[in-house]
Amino acid sequence: SYELTQPPSVSVSPGQTARITCSGDALPKQYAYWYQQKPGQAPVLVIYKDSERPSGIPERFSGSSSGTTVTLTISGVQAEDEADYYCQSADSSGTYIFGGGTKLTVL
Amino acid sequence: EVQLLESGGGLVQPGGSLRLSCAASRFTFGSYAMNWVRQAPGKGLEWVSAVSASGGNTYYADSVKGRFTISRDNSKNTLYLQMNSLRAEDTAVYYCAKDLGGYFGSWGQGTLVTVSS
Numbered sequence: 001s002y003e004l005t006q007p008p009s010v011s012v013s014p015g016q017t018a019r020i021t022c023s024g025d026a027l028p029k030q031y032a033y034w035y036q037q038k039p040g041q042a043p044v045l046v047i048y049k050d051s052e053r054p055s056g057i058p059e060r061f062s063g064s065s066s067g068t069t070v071t072l073t074i075s076g077v078q079a080e081d082e083a084d085y086y087c088q089s090a091d092s093s094g095t096y097i098f099g100g101g102t103k104l105t106v107l
Numbered sequence: 108e109v110q111l112l113e114s115g116g117g118l119v120q121p122g123g124s125l126r127l128s129c130a131a132s133r134f135t136f137g138s139y140a141m142n143w144v145r146q147a148p149g150k151g152l153e154w155v156s157a158v159s160a161s162g163g164n165t166y167y168a169d170s171v172k173g174r175f176t177i178s179r180d181n182s183k184n185t186l187y188l189q190m191n192s193l194r195a196e197d198t199a200v201y202y203c204a205k206d207l208g209g210y211f212g213s214w215g216q217g218t219l220v221t222v223s224s
Contacts, residue, residue, distance in 0.1 A: 030209075031209060031210075033209075033210040033211075035152070035211070037152075042202055042214040042215065042216055042217060043152065043202075043211070043214055044214075045210065045211065045212055048207070048210055048212075054212075084151075086151065086152050088152075088154075088210060088211070090209050093166075094157070094166050095154065095157075095166050095167075095168065096142070096154040096157070096209075097154065098151060098152040098153065098154060099151075100151050101151040101152070
């Protein structure tokens, strides 16, 4: 199986743009998904199929893909966006994999 | 709104067994694959196992293969995870999650499994 690599932490000031990357060799062939997890809560899907946003997720959340790297972008970061963010994908055998997670700190 | 309610967690000794359940409601359970995902204390998410909508196909992470068994009862709208030969490293919050085709659209609130003597 392969790995998905995320930076352990990202820090931004309120109103700025946060970018969280996720790298993996299979990402050009497999979709990536992003989850937000706040302390003591279950994860919530914020981006699916690289760049689609589920209903109810604010427009400031967006996703993009380029080669072996996918990026979650949060524009106009708000204090409530402080959370852990995980990317996720699948391999060809039908099993799933998560990145190690990125802690977003809003300064 | 989809509801997923896990139960069955608790304290178990190394080498012991535990069966987790996940009661699903407010969607057509038998039409969706389902998954178990776990999170060790202070750590990241780890996919554990998946089962197809019919229950005929199952998938496991290498870390649990041969020790855990996923199953489902579509007549009861319930997902299960039988965990045998438990180890300290299996200590985690276990979430059930609805599969939307390669990703997890809805999650339960989780149940804590602690493996310790």
